[in-house]
Amino acid sequence: xxxxxxxxxxxxxxxxxxxxxxxxxxxxxxxxxxxxxxxxxxxxxxxxxxxxxxxxxxxxxxxxxxxxxxxxxxxxxxxxxxxxxxxxxxxxxxxxxxxxxxxxxxxxxxxxxxxxxxxxxxxxxxxxxxxxxxxxxxxxxxxxxxxxxxxxxxxxxxxxxxxxxxxxxxxxxxxxxxxxxxxxxxxxxxxxxxxxxxxxxxxxxxxxxxxxxxxxxxxxxxxxxxxxxxxxxxxxxxxxxxxxxxxxxxxxxxxxxxxxxxxxxxxxxxxxxxxxxxxxxxxxxxxxxxxxxxxxxxxxxxxxxxxxxxxxxxxxxxxxxxxxxxxxxxxxxxxxxxxxxxxxx
Amino acid sequence: xxxxxxxxxxxxxxxxxxxxxxxxxxxxxxxxxxxxxxxxxxxxxxxxxxxxxxxxxxxxxxxxxxxxxxxxxxxxxxxxxxxxxxxxxxxxxxxxxxxxxxxxxxxxxxxxxxxxxxxxxxxxxxxxxxxxxxxxxxxxxxxxxxxxxxxxxxxxxxxxxxxxxxxxxxxxxxxxxxxxxxxxxxxxxxxxxxxxxxxxxxxxxxxxxxxxxxxxxxxxxxxxxxxxxxxxxxxxxxxxxxxxxxxxxxxxxxxxxxxxxxxxxxxxxxxxxxxxxxxxxxxxxxxxxxxxxxxxxxxxxxxxxxxxxxxxxxxxxxxxxxxxxxxxxxxxxxxxxxxxxxxxx
DNA sequence: AAAATGTGTAAAAACGATTGCGCGGATAAA
DNA sequence: TTTATCCGCGCAATCGTTTTTACACATTTT
Numbered sequence: 001x002x003x004x005x006x007x008x009x010x011x012x013x014x015x016x017x018x019x020x021x022x023x024x025x026x027x028x029x030x031x032x033x034x035x036x037x038x039x040x041x042x043x044x045x046x047x048x049x050x051x052x053x054x055x056x057x058x059x060x061x062x063x064x065x066x067x068x069x070x071x072x073x074x075x076x077x078x079x080x081x082x083x084x085x086x087x088x089x090x091x092x093x094x095x096x097x098x099x100x101x102x103x104x105x106x107x108x109x110x111x112x113x114x115x116x117x118x119x120x121x122x123x124x125x126x127x128x129x130x131x132x133x134x135x136x137x138x139x140x141x142x143x144x145x146x147x148x149x150x151x152x153x154x155x156x157x158x159x160x161x162x163x164x165x166x167x168x169x170x171x172x173x174x175x176x177x178x179x180x181x182x183x184x185x186x187x188x189x190x191x192x193x194x195x196x197x198x199x200x201x202x203x204x205x206x207x208x209x210x211x212x213x214x215x216x217x218x219x220x221x222x223x224x225x226x227x228x229x230x231x232x233x234x235x236x237x238x239x240x241x242x243x244x245x246x247x248x249x250x251x252x253x254x255x256x257x258x259x260x261x262x263x264x265x266x267x268x269x270x271x272x273x274x275x276x277x278x279x280x281x282x283x284x285x286x287x288x289x290x291x292x293x294x295x296x297x298x299x300x301x302x303x304x305x306x307x308x309x310x311x312x313x314x315x316x317x318x319x320x321x322x323x324x325x326x327x328x329x330x331x332x333x334x335x336x337x338x339x340x341x342x343x344x345x
Numbered sequence: 346x347x348x349x350x351x352x353x354x355x356x357x358x359x360x361x362x363x364x365x366x367x368x369x370x371x372x373x374x375x376x377x378x379x380x381x382x383x384x385x386x387x388x389x390x391x392x393x394x395x396x397x398x399x400x401x402x403x404x405x406x407x408x409x410x411x412x413x414x415x416x417x418x419x420x421x422x423x424x425x426x427x428x429x430x431x432x433x434x435x436x437x438x439x440x441x442x443x444x445x446x447x448x449x450x451x452x453x454x455x456x457x458x459x460x461x462x463x464x465x466x467x468x469x470x471x472x473x474x475x476x477x478x479x480x481x482x483x484x485x486x487x488x489x490x491x492x493x494x495x496x497x498x499x500x501x502x503x504x505x506x507x508x509x510x511x512x513x514x515x516x517x518x519x520x521x522x523x524x525x526x527x528x529x530x531x532x533x534x535x536x537x538x539x540x541x542x543x544x545x546x547x548x549x550x551x552x553x554x555x556x557x558x559x560x561x562x563x564x565x566x567x568x569x570x571x572x573x574x575x576x577x578x579x580x581x582x583x584x585x586x587x588x589x590x591x592x593x594x595x596x597x598x599x600x601x602x603x604x605x606x607x608x609x610x611x612x613x614x615x616x617x618x619x620x621x622x623x624x625x626x627x628x629x630x631x632x633x634x635x636x637x638x639x640x641x642x643x644x645x646x647x648x649x650x651x652x653x654x655x656x657x658x659x660x661x662x663x664x665x666x667x668x669x670x671x672x673x674x675x676x677x678x679x680x681x682x683x684x685x686x687x688x689x690x
Numbered sequence: 691a692a693a694a695t696g697t698g699t700a701a702a703a704a705c706g707a708t709t710g711c712g713c714g715g716a717t718a719a720a
Numbered sequence: 721t722t723t724a725t726c727c728g729c730g731c732a733a734t735c736g737t738t739t740t741t742a743c744a745c746a747t748t749t750t
Contacts, residue, residue: 006489008705008706008707009706009707009708010706010707018729018730019729019730019731020706020707020708020730021708021709021729021730021731021732022728022729022730024707024708024709025708025709025729028708030708030709031709031710031728031729032726032727032728032729033728033729034727034728034729037728037729051459051462051463052463052706052707053404053463053465053705053706053707054463054464054465055400055403055404055409055464055465055705055706055707056404056705056706056707056708056735057706057707057708058400058707058735059398059400059401059404059705059706059707059734059735059736059737060706060707060708060709060734060735061707061708061735062735064400066443073429074419074425074428074429074432075422075425075426075428075429075642076425077420077422077425080419080420080421080422080425081420083419083420083444084418084419084420084446087419087444087445087446088446091445091446096443096445096460096464097443097444098411098441098442098443099428099432099442099444100432100436100441101429101432101433101436114396115441117396118396118397118398118399119399119400119411119441120398120399120400144351255626255630258630259630262632280626281600281625281626281627282626282627282630282631285600285603285604285627285631286627286630286631286632287607287631287632297420353735353736353737354736354737354738355736363699363700364699364700364701365700365701365736365737365738366699366700366701366702366738366739366740367698367699367700369737369738369739370699370738370739373738375738375739376698376739376740377696377697377698377699378698378699379697379698379699382698382699397736397737398735398736398737400735400736400737401705401735401736401737401738402736402737402738403705403737404705404706404707404735404736404737405704405705405736405737405738405739406705406737406738407705
């Protein structure tokens with residue numbers, strides 16, 4: 001049970017009959033070492049099951065080969081998918097991924113950033129949070145901490161990836177307009193966080209561009225809790241004339257809306273159309289299946305990792321890169337021309 | 346843009362006019378140091394914005410305050426939920442969580458374990474993987490690497506948490522039996538990984554205990570890919586007499602089954618009952634909503650963290666602890682007495 | 691007054707790696 | 721043969737902490 005102390009490079013050196021310095025150079029094939037000693041050292045290392053201590057290396061080399069990632073909620077499938085892909089790509093490049101949940105709490109975020117910095121992560125991928133403070137990161141980003149933003153503005157000097165939420169919402173809205181809808185209810189989580197803001201902006205732009213009035217009473221954007229969404233959906237359903245379509249900015253939102261609709265017996269898409277910005281199992285498999293705007297989580301994660309690796313690879317700070325991840329509309333069964341349920345025009 | 350070099354304890358010591366050793370003791374309130382110098386040192390540290398280098402501390406103290414967690418897939422909502430809770434609890438105790446995806450690949454798992462060990466994580470939480478090899482972990486676990494299993498047997502000397510998959514499947518099966526079902530089709534992902542094995546065992550036990558024959562042609566347990574499940578479901582639907590209930594061991598499985606049912610126009614629960622082991626948004630919100638066996642992801646994550654902290658806290662290896670996480674049946678709309686669709690008895 | 695305690699601090703030795711420097715010896719050029 | 725060159729390796733410094741040891745000085749005891 002008692003585990004023997006780990007073998008250090010010192011043990012290897014002793015076993016090979018050389019000094020530690022030489023052992024190190026032999027193992028890393030660095031500097032001038034004879035083939036003979038390289039062979040002796042590596043075989044000794046092999047025999048002892050030697051593995052370099054990453055901590056000591058980090059201390060000496062001033063690089064931990066760890067990147068941190070901050071999101072509001074790992075258990076959100078969107079983030080989970082992105083994290084998964086990012087982790088795979090980073091792993092492949094020899095980096096480990098340290099994750100942190102901000103719970104959309106500004107104080108927690110600050111705390112975690114400090115924590116990660118103390119831990120000397122080489123880079124930080126930072127997702128959306130209610131309070132965005134580019135200052136903080138401009139200050140942080142430097143030689144030894146590279147920062148990449150994810151759906152978040154993180155200062156002029158850093159790279160970032162943004163999903164095209166604005167375009168997504170525009171396309172969704174246009175789709176509904178084209179079907180003939182004019183009273184399109186909008187349900188969103190927080191307008192305080194970038195994706196929410198962008199989506200609402202896209203919705204409004206599309207309406208205006210189409211000459212349709214943007215009515216405040218059709219926009220409900222505050223919290224994304226199930227209860228809140230449900231009650232807002234029910235409230236929207238009492239309007240007369242009633243909305244003929246529900247645009248859901250987020251899959252949790254959609255879940256709440258669907259529940260509300262079901263509760264009142266409104267049929268989709270006969271009585272009302274539903275469109276979700278953000279795809280999910282639920283949207284795909286619900287019956288009727290829900291027309292959605294989708295984007296590729298795997299790509300998002302990989303691009304984030306790629307951006308980070310680029311930052312990490314270059315000694316000097318290169319020009320920051322901005323990537324806009326495209327989205328696409330997936331037509332399914334939940335959208336149709338407006339019916340005449342409750343007082344159409 | 347250029348970031349000034351970080352302040353070390355040396356700078357603090359110089360600023361306070363003491364030696365580094367004294368500075369360290371003052372900051373950690375350890376050993377004998379006068380109140381006066383403590384005050385001087387802490388104020389100097391404050392002024393310089395000093396934060397100890399976690400790497401150097403790790404090297405010296407032989408503890409990284411990091412625990413690793415290995416799962417097959419972070420983007421699986423079950424794991425994501427567990428990770429979230431575990432991370433929160435560990436964070437609270439001053440530990441960070443390093444995650445790794447095994448992709449259910451034995452070689453990748455081994456690679457990651459080695460990697461994490463090199464990284465000197467203090468502990469490792471290991472989730473299910475197809476090839477279970479208690480030997481490997483018995484060997485690993487020792488003074489400087491604590492191991493906790495999650496739905497996985499990890500050796501006699503380590504702690505572990507198991508969700509009661511067997512009991513869950515038993516209860517599910519009993520529920521269907523009580524409704525009058527006798528031909529209960531079973532769809533599962535892999536029987537090679539512990540949860541799958543346990544569930545299938547629970548199903549068989551319940552049937553036998555009820556005097557119902559376990560028919561191999563009703564059991565389909567191999568892969569969980571959507572295509573596979575779909576084709577298996579379709580194949581099961583061609584049997585005559587046809588199964589009157591589908592027991593889905595996993596939410597992805599359920600999705601495939603639902604799709605198959607829909608494709609053939611079988612109504613739930615009129616034509617066939619559906620029950621899912623493992624709850625999900627989809628099960629909750631589908632129409633009809635799907636009766637499911639649920640367990641609390643948050644608790645699972647917290648208990649895992651707790652077990653790990655216990656291991657980490659104790660100097661000596663205490664007796665390993667086994668926790669069995671209970672499950673409960675949530676009755677919804679997808680189960681009813683068997684109909685008479687295709688050749689009932 | 692001398693010896694025995696006690697107190698606060700400086701100095702140095704770890705922790706486990708990497709790397710610049712210099713030294714001895716072999717080889718090549720003059 | 722002498723001098724320059726180069727190769728292989730050991731030595732020691734370094735990264736930023738913590739902790740042990742030792743020492744100087746003040747205070748108490750005999």
